[in-house]
Amino acid sequence: QQQVKQSPQSLIVQKGGISIINCAYENTAFDYFPWYQQFPGKGPALLIAIRPDVSEKKEGRFTISFNKSAKQFSLHIMDSQPGDSATYFCAAKHAGGFKTIFGAGTRLFVKA
């Protein structure tokens, strides 16, 4: 039972373009929505995260947009670079707990 649905499965973007990855969740009891970045042969690492009381969070070229009423959130990578090529996972954490539910992942390839 996947509680966090992520799309697309894979994405190819030209260097300098905008990469957009979308996620939707069902459980309204989530209180923390992180994005993890994973390079081949490595473990995932936290990239950026947002709480549901904020509609947008920006860190450098990475922005999370959050729509609480639609139960959707997305990651935008501006000015995408070949070094951004990785797998990205959205996730959601249960309020008051610590278990995190991960999306299926999106493989991003940025063409030079």
Next chain:
Amino acid sequence: NAGVTQTPKFRVLKTGQSMTLLCAQDMNHEYMYWYRQDPGMGLRLIHYSVGEGTTAKGEVPDGYNVSRLKKQNFLLGLESAAPSQTSVYFCASSAPSGSQAKNEQFFGPGTRLTVL
């Protein structure tokens, strides 16, 4: 700080064999987790621990056992390996609720396991 380390990095087993995956963290984290990563399925929680001496089942616990005898170590065991357990296994840790970095999980580099 080494962060989260996993041993071994790769392993090939035959069906029915047993093995133990070792995870160690040096960040004094209370919470530790074992995930498996399969194509198109994301990361699925196998077992987790909220402290030394405690363990609990996650989303996909069947066929696995765990132990947390020391705070810094979390072991994942496969008693009788099956081809369906071919996967990449990740260990992670996080600080407890109430701490500043309570939500972030720190992952190890993974163990790639093949069961023939």
